[in-house]
Amino acid sequence: GAVVSQHPSWVICKSGTSVKIECRSLDFQATTMFWYRQFPKQSLMLMATSNEGSKATYEQGVEKDKFLINHASLTLSTLTVTSAHPEDSSFYICSATVPASNQPQHFGDGTRLSIL
Amino acid sequence: RKEVEQDPGPFNVPEGATVAFNCTYSNSASQSFFWYRQDCRKEPKLLMSVYSSGNEDGRFTAQLNRASQYISLLIRDSKLSDSATYLCVVKYSGGYQKVTFGTGTKLQVIP
Numbered sequence: 001g002a003v004v005s006q007h008p009s010w011v012i013c014k015s016g017t018s019v020k021i022e023c024r025s026l027d028f029q030a031t032t033m034f035w036y037r038q039f040p041k042q043s044l045m046l047m048a049t050s051n052e053g054s055k056a057t058y059e060q061g062v063e064k065d066k067f068l069i070n071h072a073s074l075t076l077s078t079l080t081v082t083s084a085h086p087e088d089s090s091f092y093i094c095s096a097t098v099p100a101s102n103q104p105q106h107f108g109d110g111t112r113l114s115i116l
Numbered sequence: 117r118k119e120v121e122q123d124p125g126p127f128n129v130p131e132g133a134t135v136a137f138n139c140t141y142s143n144s145a146s147q148s149f150f151w152y153r154q155d156c157r158k159e160p161k162l163l164m165s166v167y168s169s170g171n172e173d174g175r176f177t178a179q180l181n182r183a184s185q186y187i188s189l190l191i192r193d194s195k196l197s198d199s200a201t202y203l204c205v206v207k208y209s210g211g212y213q214k215v216t217f218g219t220g221t222k223l224q225v226i227p
Contacts, residue, residue: 103150104150104215105215107159110159
């Protein structure tokens with residue numbers, strides 16, 4: 001079964017809206033979670049690393065004031081796309097490292113964000 | 117140079133064909149290697165890990181060449197359901213287990 005839950009799976013909003021995406025670890029504690037973005041026909045690009053109880057680490061070129069990350073508990077990280085515009089439309093996926101797993105990371109189902 | 121490079125394809129092959137993908141990585145400190153499969157509009161899912169000695173899982177065979185810094189994936193007897201994008205994933209030693217994804221190779225199996 002799923003070990004990482006992501007919500008919502010699909011969002012359609014008007015330009016200027018802020019959108020919050022949740023990523024939850026199920027049955028395990030995730031001190032670190034990762035947020036990726038994927039544009040059509042492109043690869044997954046790491047946006048930031050979310051650290052429980054401290055500031056997120058953003059990759060070069062990712063605006064931290066635009067993409068707010070909060071990791072307030074060991075099972076929840078949120079990504080808020082502030083004042084979203086059409087160019088922010090993308091597929092956003094979170095992941096976490098599961099202890100004792102043979103996989104490097106387990107992914108949420110992803111959130112497809114469409115800004116009109 | 118990208119850390120992990122793959123031929124984006126697409127590879128269009130007939131059912132039953134054998135197809136191989138390569139992936140090169142630039143960081144010699146790379147620790148672990150994986151192949152993920154991603155279907156359109158879905159999250160990536162682990163296909164198989166890649167071991168130095170090579171490993172096989174049914175129709176899929178993965179190989180690692182540390183000296184030349186590349187990994188490969190061989191798919192035999194291709195099925196229509198194999199159509200997807202195959203992502204090469206490299207995990208580096210140390211740190212917080214950050215991984216790097218290749219750009220993916222798209223495979224289309226044709227009836």
